[in-house]
Amino acid sequence: AQSVTQPDIHITVSEGASLELRCNYSYGATPYLFWYVQSPGQGLQLLLKYFSGDTLVQGIKGFEAEFKRSQSSFNLRKPSVHWSDAAEYFCAVGARTNAGKSTFGDGTTLTVKP
Amino acid sequence: GAVVSQHPSRVICKSGTSVKIECRSLDFQATTMFWYRQFPKKSLMLMATSNEGSKATYEQGVEKDKFLINHASLTLSTLTVTSAHPEDSSFYICSAFALVSGSEQYFGPGTRLTVT
Numbered sequence: 001a002q003s004v005t006q007p008d009i010h011i012t013v014s015e016g017a018s019l020e021l022r023c024n025y026s027y028g029a030t031p032y033l034f035w036y037v038q039s040p041g042q043g044l045q046l047l048l049k050y051f052s053g054d055t056l057v058q059g060i061k062g063f064e065a066e067f068k069r070s071q072s073s074f075n076l077r078k079p080s081v082h083w084s085d086a087a088e089y090f091c092a093v094g095a096r097t098n099a100g101k102s103t104f105g106d107g108t109t110l111t112v113k114p
Numbered sequence: 115g116a117v118v119s120q121h122p123s124r125v126i127c128k129s130g131t132s133v134k135i136e137c138r139s140l141d142f143q144a145t146t147m148f149w150y151r152q153f154p155k156k157s158l159m160l161m162a163t164s165n166e167g168s169k170a171t172y173e174q175g176v177e178k179d180k181f182l183i184n185h186a187s188l189t190l191s192t193l194t195v196t197s198a199h200p201e202d203s204s205f206y207i208c209s210a211f212a213l214v215s216g217s218e219q220y221f222g223p224g225t226r227l228t229v230t
Binding site for chain 2: 034036041042043044045046049090101102103104105106107109
């Protein structure tokens with residue numbers, strides 16, 4: 001069965017500082033990987049996704065993530081955080097054989113200090 | 115990008131009544147729609163997978179008779195919470211999936227259900 005672990009429940013960074021949110025997955029083959037952002041009381045917005053090819057993927061809002069097969073990781077990064085980035089971030093893994101169905105991590109809450 | 119709407123965005127109902135939540139894909143046809151439940155400060159829990167014209171597939175532990183799902187067309191799925199109780203209060207989110215999207219789900223904005 002597929003699973004996702006986000007080790008950091010809550011992260012606080014200063015505005016302008018760099019950010020890395022960790023995500024580890026468990027899946028028997030090469031998965032589809034996603035990062036989503038959720039603001040309070042809102043739905044999920046896709047930041048970026050990895051299906052195949054280049055393991056460094058660029059997303060919206062200046063985010064990027066790197067797929068590392070050897071570490072079963074898909075960490076999200078941003079070089080300079082803005083106050084508007086404060087939100088909940090979810091990593092998800094989707095099965096290639098069950099298109100569309102994804103398993104989500106528990107999320108990481110990002111707080112941005114002025 | 116593809117847009118998914120949910121209606122209503124918020125609903126308050128009395129214990130024992132039923133509530134229907136609609137999920138619509140506005141600019142594409144969704145072969146599959148998913149229904150999730152999210153508790154405060156928690157991740158999304160998949161409740162069921164809904165395919166147009168067929169019965170929904172429920173995840174383990176989700177009561178089929180309580181959470182009725184109907185996927186009548188390629189753009190509309192509904193979730194009906196029957197005989198609602200306060201413990202059913204939650205944030206319900208749907209997502210729509212189309213083969214042309216390359217295994218990407220598009221999420222609705224969510225529905226906040228409060229049962230009093």
